[in-house]
Every structure is written in structure tokens, then in C-alpha cells.
Amino acid sequence: MGAVPSNTAPFGVVVNPRSALGRGARSAKKVLRALERASIPARVITGRDAIHCQQRVREECQTGELRGLILIGGDGLIGLVIQVPEARDLPIGIVPAGSGNDFASQFALSHHPARAIARILAAEPRPQRVDLGVVSLPNGRTHWFAGALNVGFDAAINRRANAIGLPLGPLRYQLGLLAELTVLKSRRFTISGDAGERTFSGLLATVMNTRAVGGGIPLAPRASVTDGELNLVEVTHAGKLRVLSVLGRLARGTHESLPEVTITKVRHIRIEADAEIAYSDGEPVGTGPFEVHIAPGALTLLA
The missing domain is CATH 2.60.200.40 (Tumour Suppressor Smad4)
Structure with missing residues (x-):
């Protein structure tokens, strides 16, 4: 997998298609606006259901063109994405938008999309290594x-x-x-x-x-x-x-x-x-x- 310049590569923005009856989709619009204001390109990744969404994550990660993933959802979406080896190889940011957000709460992550994106971008130079x-x-x-x-x-x-x-x-x-x-x-x-x-x-x-x-x-x-x-x-x-x-x-x-x-x-x-x-x-x-x-x-x- 070849390296991609971090200042031009897009984030993959993964949206849970079932997240709290549409909360994820609504948060995604705000996340995309925040990335656009920061002049950072993004690719939306979602699917008809959980299995299709996971397949789309795998396909996008295998291109080698993403600088990282931003997950908009709850614990279920995190669990879905980390089953993909190529996704685990990328830096991952989280915008909590699910019914259960226990993993995000471990880090006191903001539910406010703009604030969440600001924290993700600030952490990019020095990400945390976390156990699974x-x-x-x-x-x-x-x-x-x-x-x-x-x-x-x-x-x-x-x-x-x-x-x-x-x-x-x-x-x-x-x-x-x-x-x-x-x-x-x-x-x-x-x-x-x-x-x-x-x-x-x-x-x-x-x-x-x-x-x-x-x-x-x-x-x-x-x-x-x-x-x-x-x-x-x-x-x-x-x-x-x-x-x-x-x-x-x-x-x-x-x-x-x-x-x-x-x-x-x-x-x-x-x-x-x-x-x-x-x-x-x-x-x-x-x-x-x-x-x-x-x-x-x-x-x-x-x-």
C-alpha cells in the first residue's frame, strides 16, 4: 500500500445506515460541512445494511487512498468496522451518534459534530494507540x-x-x-x-x-x-x-x-x-x- 500525502488524501466518513433512526445521517451532514471548512476532502461510506456497509468499508480501505476513517455512529458501528483488517490499519476518529456510545465515552468524545471533527484533526499528528x-x-x-x-x-x-x-x-x-x-x-x-x-x-x-x-x-x-x-x-x-x-x-x-x-x-x-x-x-x-x-x-x- 503506497503512502498518500496527508494534506491531500481524503477521510473515509463511515455512516451507520441504522444509527438511532437517522441520527447518524443527520450528523454526517454536519461532519462533511466541518471537513469542507477545513479544506479536507471526504468520501462518504455507507450501505443498505450493516453487511453492505462493512463491505464498502473494506473496498474503500483497500484502495490505499484514505488518510483515515471517521465513524459516525455508536458502539455497533465501531464493532462493525474493526472486523475489517484494512480498516484497523488506518487511523480512526469517532463522532458519537448511536444509541450506545460507551467506547466514545471512555475518551469523553463530543457528540457535537464540529467539535468532534476539531478534536480528530488536532489529534492527527499524535494519535493514541488503543487496545482491542x-x-x-x-x-x-x-x-x-x-x-x-x-x-x-x-x-x-x-x-x-x-x-x-x-x-x-x-x-x-x-x-x-x-x-x-x-x-x-x-x-x-x-x-x-x-x-x-x-x-x-x-x-x-x-x-x-x-x-x-x-x-x-x-x-x-x-x-x-x-x-x-x-x-x-x-x-x-x-x-x-x-x-x-x-x-x-x-x-x-x-x-x-x-x-x-x-x-x-x-x-x-x-x-x-x-x-x-x-x-x-x-x-x-x-x-x-x-x-x-x-x-x-x-x-x-x-x-
Whole structure:
């Protein structure tokens, strides 16, 4: 891939075609105006659906003509784009415009398009190197994640939130939580690797790269995306009355001292959870066992 002069090469502006019922498309117009004012060319990349959008990202990145990508959307769009190896090779900026923006919140990125573009351009000379997570599935597929790999209760909440087709932002996850509480159950997890080996009955065994999931729930309050480690968060079984207290502490990020909660720094772990479907960056990944490891500094972030 040949180098392109940074002052003349365009940014690829990736717009989530499903972002919060059109919020991404509206933000894209403002982003393009901000780039035009800065005399920076841009190519809009989108698609009929998520798969087509990902295909278009791959095609544009393979031309070798882009200076970087600007993603207009939420965690789902980030998760979509980082599956493309050629996209991971480019600097990436983010304009938050999704229902869940937990990765963007890790860096306090502005939702205001003009301010977001100003920060992206200011960071171009000195981008950040950011860790990503990688999960290998039994079918041989490898999936990359920016925020978290959710297994158990939080994944079930994510599934319910995705089924709500309204632009409610984090409220979708709160409604999903209430619905999932009505059928609360424990899952059986087997953990091995850096976190030791054990089997337990509980609510979740989630691997965090960022601090928050579900539109702002600080599941791993001390997580860093630059330390070369992931955070395994385990919540063991609790009765319905007790679980309400535990969940309330989780929502406030004050749960680290609870006896039901364990947070362990890991670089590689294996999670077995029967037929549980894992979610990653807001989207379904598949069933396990899940082999998870950290990819230090795998993403070049303009932030």
C-alpha cells in the first residue's frame, strides 16, 4: 500500500445506515460541512445494511487512498468496522451518534459534530494507540471488540434492548434490564486461563476493555484501554431481592467490594457458558466456548 500525502488524501466518513433512526445521517451532514471548512476532502461510506456497509468499508480501505476513517455512529458501528483488517490499519476518529456510545465515552468524545471533527484533526499528528479485545469462536471465526464481550445477564439485556426499535438511547438498556429481571436465572460458567480455573453459578462473566457497557453502566470502573490488559467481571448467584441491590451498585460503579463481584485483570482467558449467546459492542457474536485475548495497541485512535 503506497503512502498518500496527508494534506491531500481524503477521510473515509463511515455512516451507520441504522444509527438511532437517522441520527447518524443527520450528523454526517454536519461532519462533511466541518471537513469542507477545513479544506479536507471526504468520501462518504455507507450501505443498505450493516453487511453492505462493512463491505464498502473494506473496498474503500483497500484502495490505499484514505488518510483515515471517521465513524459516525455508536458502539455497533465501531464493532462493525474493526472486523475489517484494512480498516484497523488506518487511523480512526469517532463522532458519537448511536444509541450506545460507551467506547466514545471512555475518551469523553463530543457528540457535537464540529467539535468532534476539531478534536480528530488536532489529534492527527499524535494519535493514541488503543487496545482491542479478540475472541475466537468454536467455528474458527475471530471477532474483534472495542468495548466488551458480554456473556450472561448483560448479554440478555443487550438482546432485549436491540429488539426495541425506538431511538431511546440508554433507556433501551434500562427497559431491557427490567424485562430480563422478570425471568432472572443463574448461568453456569467455567473459567480458565489467566484468571485461574473454576466453575461457578452466577449472572455474568463479561470481559471488559472499556469501563462501561449498556449506555453507561460502569461494569469495570478501573478499566484502561492502554494498559495491555482486559478486565474479567464475574457476578455470582444472588436471590431476586439481593440482585436488585447488586445491580443498583453496578449501575453506580460502587460494586467492586461486593462479595458477589470479582474483577480480575487478564490477558487471555477461556469462558464456557453452555449455549449462552455472547454480545460484543452491542451486537450478537455467537456461542462458546470463548477464547479471549488482548491485542495491545491494535487501534490507532484520533482522540
